[in-house]
Amino acid sequence: MLQLKIKQQHKLKMKFICQLSEIPQLGARRVTRNNGGEIAIFRTGDDQVFALLDRCPHKGGPLSQGIVFGHKVACPLHNWSIGLNDGCATEPDVGCAERYAVELRGVEVWLDTAAPILSQSALTTTIASNVIPIAVV
Amino acid sequence: MQKVRLVMVGNGMAGVRALEELIKLTPDLYDITVFGAEPHPNYNRILLSPVLAGEQTINDIILNDFQWYEDNQIRLYTNKKITKIDRKNRTVEASDGTICEYDRLLLATGSNPFMLPVPGGNLDGVLSYRDIHDTEKMIEAAATHKQAVVIGGGLLGLEAANGLALRGMEVTVIQFAGWLMERQLDETASKMLQASLEAKGLKFALKANTEAILEDVVNPGHVGSVRLKDGTVIPAQLVVMAVGIRPNTELAESAGIHCNRGIVVNDTMQTYDPRIYAVGECVSHRGIAYGLVAPLFDQAKVAANHLAQMGIGRYEGSVTSTKLKVTGVDLFSAGNFMGGDDCEEIVLSDPGAGIYKKIVLKGDKLIGSVMYGDTADGSWYFKLLRDGTNIGAMRDRLMFGENNLGDTGHQGQNKAATMSMEAEVCGCNGVCKGAIVKAIKEKGLFTLDEVRKHTKASSSCGSCTGLVEQILMFTAGGDYSATPKLKAMCGCTDHNHQAVRDAIKTHHLITIPAVMEMLEWRTPNGCASCRPALNYYLISTWAKEAVDDPQSRYINERSHANIQKDGTYSVIPRMWAGETNASELRRIADVVDKYAIPTVKVTGGQRIDLLGIKKEDLVSVWKDLDMPSGHAYAKGLRTVKTCVGSEWCRFGTQDSTQMGKDLERMLWRMYAPHKVKLAVSGCPRNCAESGIKDVGVIGVDSGWEIYIAGNGGIKTEVAAFFVKLKTSDEVLEYAAAFLQLYREEGWYLERTVHYVQRVGMEYVKEKVLNDAINRKALYERLLFSLDGEPDPWHEQIKAQVDTRQFIPVAVLT
Numbered sequence: 014m015l016q017l018k019i020k021q022q023h024k025l026k027m028k029f030i031c032q033l034s035e036i037p038q039l040g041a042r043r044v045t046r047n048n049g050g051e052i053a054i055f056r057t058g059d060d061q062v063f064a065l066l067d068r069c070p071h072k073g074g075p076l077s078q079g080i081v082f083g084h085k086v087a088c089p090l091h092n093w094s095i096g097l098n099d100g101c102a103t104e105p106d107v108g109c110a111e112r113y114a115v116e117l118r119g120v121e122v123w124l125d126t127a128a129p130i131l132s133q134s135a136l137t138t139t140i141a142s143n144v145i146p147i148a149v150v
Numbered sequence: 151m152q153k154v155r156l157v158m159v160g161n162g163m164a165g166v167r168a169l170e171e172l173i174k175l176t177p178d179l180y181d182i183t184v185f186g187a188e189p190h191p192n193y194n195r196i197l198l199s200p201v202l203a204g205e206q207t208i209n210d211i212i213l214n215d216f217q218w219y220e221d222n223q224i225r226l227y228t229n230k231k232i233t234k235i236d237r238k239n240r241t242v243e244a245s246d247g248t249i250c251e252y253d254r255l256l257l258a259t260g261s262n263p264f265m266l267p268v269p270g271g272n273l274d275g276v277l278s279y280r281d282i283h284d285t286e287k288m289i290e291a292a293a294t295h296k297q298a299v300v301i302g303g304g305l306l307g308l309e310a311a312n313g314l315a316l317r318g319m320e321v322t323v324i325q326f327a328g329w330l331m332e333r334q335l336d337e338t339a340s341k342m343l344q345a346s347l348e349a350k351g352l353k354f355a356l357k358a359n360t361e362a363i364l365e366d367v368v369n370p371g372h373v374g375s376v377r378l379k380d381g382t383v384i385p386a387q388l389v390v391m392a393v394g395i396r397p398n399t400e401l402a403e404s405a406g407i408h409c410n411r412g413i414v415v416n417d418t419m420q421t422y423d424p425r426i427y428a429v430g431e432c433v434s435h436r437g438i439a440y441g442l443v444a445p446l447f448d449q450a451k452v453a454a455n456h457l458a459q460m461g462i463g464r465y466e467g468s469v470t471s472t473k474l475k476v477t478g479v480d481l482f483s484a485g486n487f488m489g490g491d492d493c494e495e496i497v498l499s500d501p502g503a504g505i506y507k508k509i510v511l512k513g514d515k516l517i518g519s520v521m522y523g524d525t526a527d528g529s530w531y532f533k534l535l536r537d538g539t540n541i542g543a544m545r546d547r548l549m550f551g552e553n554n555l556g557d558t559g560h561q562g563q564n565k566a567a568t569m570s571m572e573a574e575v576c577g578c579n580g581v582c583k584g585a586i587v588k589a590i591k592e593k594g595l596f597t598l599d600e601v602r603k604h605t606k607a608s609s610s611c612g613s614c615t616g617l618v619e620q621i622l623m624f625t626a627g628g629d630y631s632a633t634p635k636l637k638a639m640c641g642c643t644d645h646n647h648q649a650v651r652d653a654i655k656t657h658h659l660i661t662i663p664a665v666m667e668m669l670e671w672r673t674p675n676g677c678a679s680c681r682p683a684l685n686y687y688l689i690s691t692w693a694k695e696a697v698d699d700p701q702s703r704y705i706n707e708r709s710h711a712n713i714q715k716d717g718t719y720s721v722i723p724r725m726w727a728g729e730t731n732a733s734e735l736r737r738i739a740d741v742v743d744k745y746a747i748p749t750v751k752v753t754g755g756q757r758i759d760l761l762g763i764k765k766e767d768l769v770s771v772w773k774d775l776d777m778p779s780g781h782a783y784a785k786g787l788r789t790v791k792t793c794v795g796s797e798w799c800r801f802g803t804q805d806s807t808q809m810g811k812d813l814e815r816m817l818w819r820m821y822a823p824h825k826v827k828l829a830v831s832g833c834p835r836n837c838a839e840s841g842i843k844d845v846g847v848i849g850v851d852s853g854w855e856i857y858i859a860g861n862g863g864i865k866t867e868v869a870a871f872f873v874k875l876k877t878s879d880e881v882l883e884y885a886a887a888f889l890q891l892y893r894e895e896g897w898y899l900e901r902t903v904h905y906v907q908r909v910g911m912e913y914v915k916e917k918v919l920n921d922a923i924n925r926k927a928l929y930e931r932l933l934f935s936l937d938g939e940p941d942p943w944h945e946q947i948k949a950q951v952d953t954r955q956f957i958p959v960a961v962l963t
């Protein structure tokens with residue numbers, strides 16, 4: 014079984030962002046915040062949504078501007094592949110972008126804006142809403 | 151679910167590589183058991199030579215330690231030789247009676263050294279050179295005995311002889327042929343090699359035939375000397391036979407699996423029993439048994455792919471090249487280096503400096519090469535050979551190597567061995583020699599691709615590839631050089647660019663999903679490398695029919711501006727042929743003030759670059775500029791650079807600026823496989839640098855000269871003379887026809903120079919110059935595809951620019 018070590022716990026603060034149709038398929042849109050950097054929300058070919066801090070772990074490239082394929086995005090600056098589910102670069106590159114909890118409620122995209130998800134390791138689930146830490150140890 | 155049982159026989163380099171690839175693809179599909187006759191985990195057999203030479207230890211050359219097998223839940227039986235396969239009951243049996251059932255069997259039994267059937271061959275002290283055991287025996291013998299004979303003057307024999315000599319033995323190499331390494335070297339290179347090995351103390355008996363190995367008089371049962379047919383007796387307490395290898399097919403044959411100088415396999419590495427796969431030196435594929443690791447690794451990959459039930463990989467054979475791993479000796483050979491009646495040879499020989507290079511040409515193709523002393527260009531020649539590149543245009547400079555053709559980025563260095571650990575090898579990514587050596591050692595890298603992935607060296611412009619390969623050579627001993635004959639487009643498919651282009655045309659495919667379905671793409675929506683290519687192929691093949699897909703374009707082409715390292719953008723408006731006026735300049739100045747644009751720069755393409763613009767501002771910047779898009783971001787026509795020409799210049803013979811404007815107005819908005827740049831100069835003084843452009847035009851008194859397929863950049867390529875024309879209308883027609891040919895046939899990201907090298911200048915001339923009807927048709931097709939194309943800066947809807955991208959989807963407070 015997966016064991017999540019989560020040091021910090023936060024209350025989810027889900028906010029409505031947009032209709033799914035406002036994000037192009039195999040594309041992304043940016044959410045700007047007064048506090049903290051921009052968040053990229055991706056929509057994949059199979060209509061799932063993922064949210065990452067819009068900063069590549071390599072040199073900070075804006076991931077929202079990359080090409081989305083499968084459940085990955087290719088950074089527009091130097092072409093690292095970043096996994097949308099875990100925010101991490103594909104081997105042998107190393108580094109992860111912060112992930113945010115996001116979910117689809119019908120055709121609406123909702124985002125937790127309170128804080129990034131803090132688990133270190135890649136989670137094996139594919140649906141982003143499932144990775145919200147419910148069972149906290 | 152019960153896992154499928156995979157059993158592997160032979161715990162060597164090819165087999166374990168197949169397991170590694172398999173585990174990467176499907177970690178959980180198989181329950182894996184491995185039988186190895188040797189007592190060791192998998193090690194790098196290639197590096198036995200440096201171990202013998204005392205440059206490395208056995209520990210250094212272990213590739214997968216016991217822990218690796220454990221970590222991957224592989225049951226490993228060492229010291230267990232399989233003696234029987236029962237195909238009916240699907241079991242294998244080891245010499246000690248162990249029986250193991252399989253669902254799939256992988257044979258990787260390697261090869262056996264061939265032992266000359268001469269009297270005395272079974273005496274103590276007569277060894278082959280194949281594994282750790284042999285190597286340890288040789289090291290032992292070198293410690294107690296003085297003289298050695300190595301039978302066989304090939305690659306293996308010379309490495310053995312060199313190692314033994316370094317361990318203090320007096321070594322004589324007996325070679326049947328007239329010169330050393332007769333299968334890899336011509337006589338001249340071989341003589342140079344021999345001289346340098348003699349300088350290291352080795353002795354040679356050439357054209358010598360071993361008659362018998364004689365017993366030592368004082369030490370019965372042990373070897374004492376070797377007698378040749380001509381009566382010569384050479385004293386030796388150690389004899390190493392290195393006369394060749396035979397694929398180890400004994401086990402397969404005993405099980406009734408079809409063998410013919412190797413276990414016969416198909417392109418998916420399956421034997422005649424489809425449950426049984428085979429890879430490595432034991433295999434015969436399309437009649438060839440390979441004896442170097444690189445092709446074996448390709449085989450391993452295909453076998454793994456098939457075992458993983460992906461079932462699309464095909465092994466289609468490899469081209470190989472050779473290097474000798476003797477420190478201080480630099481030689482390279484590939485292909486048909488001996489030449490023949492219908493071949494030509496170019497030779498550079500400088501015996502004083504110890505340098506010899508020969509390249510063999512047939513028609514306009516390089517078919518072989520052998521080099522001694524300076525092998526920095528080996529990999530370049532090998533690439534030309536393998537790709538069948540048309541070398542007609544560079545023939546006269548070919549001999550002087552790739553550097554000579556204008557390389558930048560590594561200080562003109564071409565010898566990795568003499569570079570210090572801190573010296574920069576890859577100027578693009580700032581990777582020094584030490585970092586590459588470290589990565590190769592720590593991560594166990596073998597191939598150029600692996601080094602590229604892990605260190606980024608040689609992964610951008612590629613001009614340091616030769617250096618990286620040399621480093622790989624002396625650090626890993628890896629033979630990096632074999633690659634599939636046709637390179638797949640990317641990891642999503644096994645089809646190459648040409649096959650994809652052809653399919654799009656023949657089957658009238660007009661959408662990316664249609665292509666992916668037809669050609670059985672492995673991934674649901676491709677990757678960042680194939681999607682842009684597919685998108686381009688569709689819109690260039692089916693103009694006005696296929697619809698552009700912005701999500702399959704790189705960011706620059708999606709947002710019609712150039713992304714910068716801080717995520718802002720640059721904007722370069724079009725200035726026809728580099729001419730501007732007060733009103734444009736005033737608007738630019740106003741825009742700079744209004745949007746607080748930090749940097750304004752004049753580009754080398756004769757226009758003005760506004761840098762540091764926020765994405766949110768792009769649309770209004772374009773609007774306020776009220777100038778056409780400069781497409782400085784596009785794989786397509788960028789600029790037409792011109793000199794002032796006859797309007798003003800006192801030397802001018804033609805109106806180059808007007809010619810440039812006409813060309814630019816005809817060609818702007820043109821997408822192409824890669825960027826396209828033109829230049830027009832008004833006289834041969836060539837102030838617009840027409841000589842390094844995709845299409846360069848130079849005015850002369852009687853008309854215009856056209857040059858094609860040049861470019862600046864990492865490797866400066868001088869454009870080649872194409873045709874001389876009288877009128878500017880002709881210039882438009884010929885330039886357009888050439889570019890349309892390139893647009894229809896070029897592979898994505900292939901620049902004109904590479905396209906022309908691939909198809910040959912003769913072919914381009916045939917299509918554009920000699921065939922007037924075809925030329926006009928090409929010209930018409932280009933005009934047709936450009937007719938009515940929108941300017942993405944000002945006709946956003948028509949150009950399908952998704953303007954939502956410029957604004958945030960939400961602002962959180």
Ligand SMILES: Cc1cc2nc3c(=O)[nH]c(=O)nc-3n(C[C@H](O)[C@H](O)[C@H](O)COP(=O)(O)OP(=O)(O)OC[C@H]3O[C@@H](n4cnc5c(N)ncnc54)[C@H](O)[C@@H]3O)c2cc1C
Nearest residue numbers: 160162163164187195231232259260430431441442443629
């Ligand atoms: C000294 C030396 C230098 C070399 N230098 C180079 C070089 O510079 N470049 C290059 O490309 N190649 C080089 N080679 C060749 C290269 O090492 C081989 O091509 C490669 O190792 C072959 O891999 P393989 O897996 O097919 O066979 P192997 O690595 O030989 O593995 C086969 C294994 O199967 C075991 N086996 C056989 N039969 C059975 C059985 N019935 N049951 C259980 N186990 C069995 C064997 O003991 C062996 O361990 C060199 C080889 C040697 C010996």
Ligand code: HEM
Nearest residue numbers: 712720722753754755756757759782788789861862863864
């Ligand atoms: C191989 C790699 C090359 C890369 C990656 C590259 C990259 C770039 C980039 C990113 C820009 C845009 C700068 C901006 O944002 O304003 C640019 C502009 C430019 N580059 Fe390159 N370049 C390459 C090769 C070349 C070569 C070979 C030449 C010339 C011979 C060249 C000449 C120019 C010019 C003239 C401009 C200004 C563009 C314009 O006026 O449209 N570049 N290049």
Ligand code: SF4
Nearest residue numbers: 793799832833836837
């Ligand atoms: S190329 Fe000739 S015409 Fe053009 S500016 Fe130079 S000297 Fe004058």
Ligand code: SF4
Nearest residue numbers: 578714753754863864
């Ligand atoms: S503009 Fe061209 S030469 Fe200059 S830094 Fe960028 S890629 Fe290199």
Ligand code: FES
Nearest residue numbers: 069072074088091
């Ligand atoms: S910043 Fe993303 S790959 Fe370099």
